[in-house]
Amino acid sequence: MAENVFGAVELGGTKTFVVIAEDKKNIISRHLFPTLSPKDTMENIATFFKNKSVELKLNIQKLGVGCFGPLDLNKDSALYGSITSTPKKGWEYFNIKRQLENALNVPVKIDTDVNASALGEYNHVYNSNINNFAYITIGTGIGGGFIINRQLVHGLVHPEFGHIRIPHNKKKDPFPGICPYHQDCLEGLASGPAITERWHQPSNSIPKDHVAWKLEAEYLSHAITNLICTISPELIVLGGGVMHQYQLFGLIHTKTKMVLNQYIKSKFIQEHIEEYIIPPRLHDDSGIMGALILAMQNTD
Amino acid sequence: MAENVFGAVELGGTKTFVVIAEDKKNIISRHLFPTLSPKDTMENIATFFKNKSVELKLNIQKLGVGCFGPLDLNKDSALYGSITSTPKKGWEYFNIKRQLENALNVPVKIDTDVNASALGEYNHVYNSNINNFAYITIGTGIGGGFIINRQLVHGLVHPEFGHIRIPHNKKKDPFPGICPYHQDCLEGLASGPAITERWHQPSNSIPKDHVAWKLEAEYLSHAITNLICTISPELIVLGGGVMHQYQLFGLIHTKTKMVLNQYIKSKFIQEHIEEYIIPPRLHDDSGIMGALILAMQNTD
Numbered sequence: 113m114a115e116n117v118f119g120a121v122e123l124g125g126t127k128t129f130v131v132i133a134e135d136k137k138n139i140i141s142r143h144l145f146p147t148l149s150p151k152d153t154m155e156n157i158a159t160f161f162k163n164k165s166v167e168l169k170l171n172i173q174k175l176g177v178g179c180f181g182p183l184d185l186n187k188d189s190a191l192y193g194s195i196t197s198t199p200k201k202g203w204e205y206f207n208i209k210r211q212l213e214n215a216l217n218v219p220v221k222i223d224t225d226v227n228a229s230a231l232g233e234y235n236h237v238y239n240s241n242i243n244n245f246a247y248i249t250i251g252t253g254i255g256g257g258f259i260i261n262r263q264l265v266h267g268l269v270h271p272e273f274g275h276i277r278i279p280h281n282k283k284k285d286p287f288p289g290i291c292p293y294h295q296d297c298l299e300g301l302a303s304g305p306a307i308t309e310r311w312h313q314p315s316n317s318i319p320k321d322h323v324a325w326k327l328e329a330e331y332l333s334h335a336i337t338n339l340i341c342t343i344s345p346e347l348i349v350l351g352g353g354v355m356h357q358y359q360l361f362g363l364i365h366t367k368t369k370m371v372l373n374q375y376i377k378s379k380f381i382q383e384h385i386e387e388y389i390i391p392p393r394l395h396d397d398s399g400i401m402g403a404l405i406l407a408m409q410n411t412d
Numbered sequence: 413m414a415e416n417v418f419g420a421v422e423l424g425g426t427k428t429f430v431v432i433a434e435d436k437k438n439i440i441s442r443h444l445f446p447t448l449s450p451k452d453t454m455e456n457i458a459t460f461f462k463n464k465s466v467e468l469k470l471n472i473q474k475l476g477v478g479c480f481g482p483l484d485l486n487k488d489s490a491l492y493g494s495i496t497s498t499p500k501k502g503w504e505y506f507n508i509k510r511q512l513e514n515a516l517n518v519p520v521k522i523d524t525d526v527n528a529s530a531l532g533e534y535n536h537v538y539n540s541n542i543n544n545f546a547y548i549t550i551g552t553g554i555g556g557g558f559i560i561n562r563q564l565v566h567g568l569v570h571p572e573f574g575h576i577r578i579p580h581n582k583k584k585d586p587f588p589g590i591c592p593y594h595q596d597c598l599e600g601l602a603s604g605p606a607i608t609e610r611w612h613q614p615s616n617s618i619p620k621d622h623v624a625w626k627l628e629a630e631y632l633s634h635a636i637t638n639l640i641c642t643i644s645p646e647l648i649v650l651g652g653g654v655m656h657q658y659q660l661f662g663l664i665h666t667k668t669k670m671v672l673n674q675y676i677k678s679k680f681i682q683e684h685i686e687e688y689i690i691p692p693r694l695h696d697d698s699g700i701m702g703a704l705i706l707a708m709q710n711t712d
Contacts, residue, residue: 244566244567260561260563261565263561265544265644266543266644267544267560268640268681272640273641274641277637279596293674293675334577337577338576338642339642341572341574341575341576342558342639342642343643344570346568371594377496
């Protein structure tokens with residue numbers, strides 16, 4: 113008899129990551145391939161799960177997907193499970209959930225990539241008393257996934273934390289920002305491409321003691337301060353490619369305390385900020401593990 | 413036999429509002445008195461409920477309190493139900509919940525004033541499909557109470573939305589801001605006292621077509637944009653004394669759409685923002701009605 117397992121997909125702008133697992137500790141199979149056209153990508157995903165099911169005698173019960181956005185996540189919408197408006201050719205209004213459900217004949221739970229990452233990290237956290245949790249990714253874009261009262265935040269659309277506005281001192285940093293919608297929103301000032309464009313070099317080639325990182329930490333500290341003042345998370349995880357620059361953590365710890373200026377009366381923040389704002393424990397697997405949990409928790 | 417009823421207290425910095433009600437539609441008695449020393453205020457509250465209980469043959473089952481902060485709302489804390497650090501003489505570390513429980517011998521549920529207002533407005537909203545809701549008060553201070561997945565947001569401490577940082581163009585507005593902790597945070601730039609100090613006149617004497625209101629709307633629109641990008645509320649209510657200047661609503665609708673610049677793909681925001689960002693339906697009763705609901709929903 114075939115073993116009951118779960119499938120997970122992390123669908124990114126350039127790469128697609130697929131996993132089959134018994135549960136979050138027992139991964140049976142994993143595979144990474146480039147994200148191509150919607151049709152080819154869906155075919156590659158379906159083929160992987162179909163072939164592995166036969167080869168390893170597995171019965172995939174449910175599938176979870178963490179996907180680039182913007183997505184329509186409103187269950188009452190005709191477009192539920194679709195990508196909405198995107199400049200990515202062919203993906204606009206493409207219904208990921210429906211396509212995969214039809215191809216694999218299993219229930220599919222879909223959420224944004226950053227919500228999946230938040231869920232992955234949250235479920236890997238050791239302190240089970242945490243109710244409010246934040247995951248921020250700083251990479252090609254900036255996004256936030258938030259868990260409040262133990263549930264992911266969706267709302268009217270879904271959070272677009274990268275597009276909050278923060279103070280931009282143009283005298284100190286005349287770089288105008290690169291967001292095509294807002295110019296100097298958080299993503300426009302502090303994403304990987306913004307760093308590259310401001311300093312005329314790839315962000316990962318900038319020396320660790322370069323002033324670039326101090327400025328980056330300043331912008332991120334303002335964003336983190338705003339997050340603390342809005343949802344008061346009990347733990348904040350910072351992931352994404354830019355945060356591979358680990359020297360940023362110390363700079364962010366110092367600067368966030370300066371910006372908050374002891375207003376938030378929390379011993380944890382005031383005395384142990386290095387345990388409050390931390391790197392992902394799952395490293396680059398937060399998203400795929402979150403997609404797996406989406407599948408496992410799906411009761412739709 | 414005495415009738416079973418609920419008690420509600422809105423404890424403000426200068427005024428205390430008390431109510432006895434059967435439910436949210438049937439108010440039996442209401443009274444307003446000045447907030448004095450902690451001891452005298454507690455005595456006034458207790459005396460009101462005790463006297464009315466005897467006079468009207470009522471049995472107060474539970475009490476709800478919306479209170480100025482900061483408060484310790486961590487159920488596991490020894491200070492649960494206390495005001496924490498405050499410059500208000502005598503109130504520092506004063507345990508409101510315990511004092512009222514001892515005086516009246518009923519369970520007391522306490523939350524911040526702005527969370528109580530959020531709860532009051534949320535429960536008065538006609539569309540019961542709303543899961544994520546925001547109430548912002550703009551008055552002597554600025555605060556936000558948020559309901560996400562149908563529950564109030566607490567977290568590590570509690571939200572302090574007034575202290576988020578927003579862009580401050582010092583060339584256009586050289587006023588430095590008045591927050592003693594952060595100078596030009598949202599509250600430092602846009603609270604009632606900030607308006608009064610910037611324009612050298614009480615905010616309610618400034619003409620409706622004065623540039624003061626356009627600037628105010630700009631700061632509030634940045635804050636609302638940040639809120640939308642962070643928790644994606646389905647409805648935003650703006651209350652507090654400054655919002656009695658109703659001309660602000662139109663200015664905020666226009667400016668918020670400009671700041672978002674069509675990035676958030678919501679027909680509701682793009683086409684009906686005047687139904688999305690609205691005044692309180694309970695006018696100045698949001699807080700006391702929320703305190704009543706705190707009592708009614710208390711299952712501790």
